[in-house]
Amino acid sequence: MTDLSFFPPFPPVSLSQIAEWAGAELQGGDGAVMISAVAPLEEAGEGTLVFFDNTAYLDALGQTKAAACLVAKKHAGKVPEGVTALVCGEAYRSWAQVLAKLYPTAMLPAVQAQSGVSERASVHADAKLEAGVHVSVGAVIGARAEIGSGTRIEANAVIGDNVRIGRNCVVGPNVVVQHSLIGNDVYLHPGVAIGQDGFGYAMGAGGHVKVPQVGRVIIQDKVEIGANTTVDRGANRDTVIGEGTKIDNQVQIGHNVVIGRHCVIVSQVGISGSSTLEDYVAIGGQSGVRGHVTIGMGAQIAAVSSVSDDIPAGGRYGGTPAKPVKQWFRELAALRKLAQRGKDA
Template structure:
């Protein structure tokens, strides 16, 4: 059977907007070019045309910037002179953050993509008696909301999501398709991507030669305001106290968060990180992908851990760490260099 596959356009082309409006959104100053220049869209620097807005924030792309045909460029003051003649210059403190603000204005549907039209509770959803939904809640087809659950206005429960008994979900949240939320309290503006599992029992067993006895997990998960959790991430409920994710924290796809973990405010956790039970991340911690953190350790405020590391002892606040086991990056780099020299000296034998 033959069919025609037309090119899908998932995000509508934005309306034309003036450069002055772009500057307002980006909190930028126009230092070259007319405020009346019309911006027709956005593009990477190498693909831009005469109506495009671009940004520059990484000198690795300097050769691409030099040949850009863009109408205008968001750039830090230190790089403004590198923007070629004929391209309007908007100077801002942090070009990437400014770019994010502009994109949010031009493509609001990309911030929280819609899966389908409609409002209210779908006829094909199940909301049990005793669940409390404020006005403006959307529950899509196939979703299940258990008795005793409470959901705030503006929250969207996507298709086939399951909300457990007694769960509290704040306002303006998104519960992604095929997600499950149980034994949990979620604040406002929490965004769960598809397949997130929150509140299942943690991995707790009293081991013994005759078999491993399951330990009931009687804690909760508490997710504070403005947290985003990536697809297929799992957050176990506490064993005998709460698992906590602090305000503003951003978690990537396929992260495992064990029972009793405490994550502070505004942390960043990249994909495939594993946080073992009862570890603590203080505020503003950043952890690179595929890093493992041992149970009962504490990572101090503002510390950064490189990807593919193993954290098995406490890490001081504000430091930069990496390796297996994780250590200060300068020490890690010295050790890597020393091993390389030994290998070269041995001639590969």
Template sequence: MTKIRFFPQSSAPTLAEVASWCEATLSDEKDADRVVSDVAALDQAGPGDLTFLDNPKYLEAFRTTRAAAALVAPRFARAAPPGCATLVVREPYRAMAHVMTRLYPSARKPGSAFGVTGISPASHVHATARLEAGVVVDPGAVIGPGAEIGAGTVIGANAVIGPGVRIGRDGSIGATTTIQAALIGDRVIIHPGVHIGQDGFGFALGARGHLKVPQVGRVIIQDDVEIGAGVAIDRGANRDTVVGEGAKIDNLVMIAHNVVVGRHAVLVSQSGVSGSSVIGDFAALGGQAGIAGHLRIGAGAQVAAAAGVMTDIPPGERWGGAPAKPIREFFREVALVKKLAAARADSSMKEESGHDHRPDAGGKGG
């Protein structure tokens, strides 16, 4: 039978240990010595499993869970079913993340699950590249001249690290990723199929044809960034493209040349940022949001999914729609359109019900 997990579990802790990991409080100290064998979702958990409740939408599933224990917010603790111990904590989802990191440490950084070490003989590392002790290079990977890679970093199969690229310590570079003209910090996770440092889309357009503009900048990726599969980040044209520390970039995101992504910003799948725009610290772009070029999205601003942003967004504001506008204005317009459509439909129905479609209607009697 196939194992339930691809990743090895490090331990089977007691609830007292779990509570200490995430600063939770056990509702009943008598449960302190109970052992957690695994983690599971509310509806799939069984005896021995730890689960969590963070969204009120799943309260009914919590009331019927078979889990041995659950991480819950204080307001939901009394809803636990009989036999389910509760660990009360202010942010249950974040607490669960701490627990899962402890139980499955190899799942946190791709490429480290099966204890592979060293440089594969099926890879190619240029003689002038510098790799610190503890770097893992998988089969097929190519590391170019003058590249530097820090200790504990994993280079996935068939990844290509270009000349002069520098990658910090304890990172992960996914399979088939290509990186050139880039400086990458510590603990950066880059998932498979990412392309970093290729030309930006730079052309001097004209009636005589489009002249290519050399892209001579770099890509700077700071510490603790995570980049999802299939992302493309262009190098700068005449300055650097920058991704700030702690930023989280979902799968299939496009970041154009000269863009600056602020610290701890979040870019959700299929969003795109055009050249020379700035995404502020802790800002968030919803899925498929598009940012036009040379704009500034303020710190903490939120852009709704599928929004088309054509102007700057002030810090802390929420915008949506295409073209994007403040979210309340967008919702008012949607409500008005819905109301007008309903009135139009009602008017049409009244007109149809008041019109007699019989062939002889209005005709002369014989």
């Protein structure tokens, strides 16, 4: 197979520079040593930078041939001889900061190096694009839409009438945005759908009457939304996603949902209409949130859980229905004992 990298190699960088980017302290090494590659622990060689953050990889750390390793202070003594330790507060976070410097293009969900507005895009005469907007082949931008400078609209994306998109955003291929106001530095990965109808019907024996959804979607600055995630517009108020929130692939967010700042929502989560997530909430993959509940600030929901009632701020909940983690673990342990007792009877 042809050895083809999709990210351009970076010029060699000194350990001193990497330590500065990472907020790390060199331990037992020469800051003039040059780094020319990054790799996993087990694949590293001369001139390679690695990181260590998980004790499951202690054996790999002990055998690594890397030039240097980003590592937390508590694990610095595990770094083998001949490998320079870059001691930092949080190795994984420092690794992210360094990679962002070495591979800036990997930070964006951009697909093509399109510059300017493609002749094969459809931009309505009444749309307003600031200087420096890039629009790729097949993209459609509707009437009175406004897009800020530095934003990229990738191939076959559709931006509806009157939509507002801020500066330095990336709207990935096949994304559809309608009835929405989007801030700055927002990344929408391929296939995202924003602002379509919420699921609203007045149900009855004679048939289900569709309820018009007349709200909007408001997405604040520095939000990132993963591939094929859907965000419904509000029914009679706005669906809101707060600043800095990160949403994984294949998540469903219903109408009137309000998500606070810096939340983390992992893949295949479903959040039903009119729910509220306060700031810094984290929800594990494949969990569900019932409509009209509130999850308090800083609460954490374990993967594959079902939230059917309000969760207090700072709570750690899991299970179906979700309950405090300690209680959940006790119940699981009790079930195991019962199952074993029945097996031994």
